[in-house]
Amino acid sequence: MTTPIPHPLTLDGRDAANLRGDPITGDRYWSQDFARKEWDHMWTRIWHVAGRTAELEEPGDYIVHDFMHESVFCVRQEDGSIKAFYNVCGHRGQRLVWDSASVMRGFQCPYHGWLWGKDGVLKDAQDPHDFPQGNPCGKLKLRELRCDTWGGFVWYTMSEDAPSLADFLAPMPEIYKNYPMDTAVRVFWMKIDLNTNWKFATDNFSESYHTRTAHPQVPPWIDQDVDTARHEMYPGGHGRTVQPMRPSLSDRLPEGVPHPFDFILRQWDIDPDSYPDYETRAMQGWLDLKAAKRRLWQERGYLHYEHMDDEEITDSPHTVIFPNVTISFLPDNLIFFRTEPHPDDPNKCTFDLWCMAFPVAGQTEVESIMAGPRPMREAEFEHRAFDNGRGVPEIEGQIVYQDMMLAEGQQRGMHSRGYRDAYLTGQETRVRFFHEVLNDYIEGRR
Ligand code: FES
Ligand SMILES: [Fe+2]
Incomplete structure (x- = not known):
């Protein structure tokens, strides 16, 4: 198995020593003046x-x-x-x-x-x-x-003197060179009106600390333990958290509950009952899964694995591209999330959800990850109001729906005189980093 070497531009995304400590104040989420500065100094330059x-x-x-x-x-x-x-x-x-x-x-x-x-x-x-x-x-x-x-x-x-796209995105194109991203088919395509500031999504996608509480269905599928993840950030403002797609050892499903990892193992001809205990099944099973995918990808039509490494074929690097694009890279899917500000009201934004899947020979239906099973073809565009969840029944209970349910509550909190700044864990370092890079734009340091 190859051990990935972090890209030379990588900063430790769990180390607050990489921060200045700029406060994340509430007015950033609702002030017209701040929104105007974002337009003048950031949106027109990225x-x-x-x-x-x-x-x-x-x-x-x-x-x-x-x-x-x-x-x-x-x-x-x-x-x-x-x-x-x-x-x-x-x-x-x-x-x-x-x-x-x-x-x-x-x-x-x-x-x-x-x-x-x-x-x-x-x-x-x-x-x-x-x-x-x-x-x-x-x-x-x-x-x-x-x-x-x-x-x-x-x-x-919109900028004539912004860096080239490749320089703006660096080092993402290099890090993700193994994924044939242009072949992914957009099987779900929706824009959703949300009553929250656009920055909610970047903050939210810059940490996994909320996952246990907000998305209890995830840890049995993607390991959410802080110490098994890699937290990376880059000078351009981008960042990612790389988590193994194997059961967390700390959040266990009760005995007898069908385990999603067993299903994945069986798909690749591995018998989950062949392991003596839960730990071995999670840890050795994950290694065996890599080996099985290496052995079988071609005959099963998983041609997008051709250049992917051992981490990429089984793991999940959840990636934020500054300032408002998030791409979740999964072995068989790319999920694109984006928020964009409302033209006049900083308390509102639109949320784009594009679920994409890599074509696999013979697959006519795919798991879209954020919107359930979908036909394997380019989806039609839909625009909805979130309406406290009522406007998007297709994604009810999905990870992204759970995030949206929290968005309006946090936006309310940003208006409170009781809120002054965030009090962050190490694994939330990227949240403050994002605001510091935004400040760099607004204050003319970039
Ligand atoms: S032809 Fe376009 S504005 Fe007159
Ligand atoms: Fe979330």
Whole structure:
């Protein structure tokens, strides 16, 4: 078995000595002034995910990404590249497109009919002879943004001097190079309106300390013991917690209750009853599972294991990409979580949940992890209000639903005069680190 060597950029995500100690005050979650600073100094300078590259198969396919009061679209070019443009007509500012779709000739403005090519250049305008400053066709261009791809995601930035996408994400592309991320199929795709500040999700996904309380179903499946996990963070503000996908030795299911790990072992031809006791089954079973997957992946069609290492084929690196994207890497799934602020109210956000699965030969239904079993095909987009859980019955009782149920309560607490700062465990170091990196942006240190 190969022991993973931490990437040289890794900081210990459990060591508060890596922090300055900036307080995590309540106003960060509700103040208009703070939200304005986030827009001015952070959102306009980071890289955003517009969608999946799978949405841009043909030239003319485009995706629209609305962010607060801004809107951007990314469009596949004739030469296969992708360009991003602000979603606004260069004539008199009409919004050009509302929903992701496909164009043949280009983008025709619904106001005075100007036609912009896929490359953003104006192709046609009414009465071209009537411009005292000269015919704009072939000259005017939509305002373009920097666009790039990683992991099967299309990214853009509103900043002209932000680092490249690869530098912004570092070292994630290197750490996750073994996963064929672009092949993952989005089998569940939902946007959910939540009454909480967007930072709830990054805070929440930066620690597993809440799992025993909020997600009691998880420890028998993914070991939540603090000392068996690796807590890593990186200078760019990203971080991850790597946990073995084997039963925790401290949270045991009562005797006689069917164990989820037994099911996984049997799937890979391992008899769970062949182990003398619980500890051996968890620890040796986990090693045997790695060996079985190594032996059988090809004949079983798990082609995405081809380059994955022994940790990746059985474990769960739960990863936050600064500031608002979380990707849970599982052996057979990628789960993408993202919150984005409401345009005007810092007490609200939207929560994107994209459950993706790697194709396995012969599988027509997959476990989506956060939304139950799903057909193995690209899902349709749905937008719902959380409505205290009533708006999303499909995910009731799932991990992410349990997190959302807590979100509004924490948001209330952030308004209380009784709250001054968080009092953190070592394993929550990344929570404060996230706020410190945010402060670095806001105070002009990045
Ligand atoms: S605003 Fe677009 S053509 Fe006039
Ligand atoms: Fe959670």
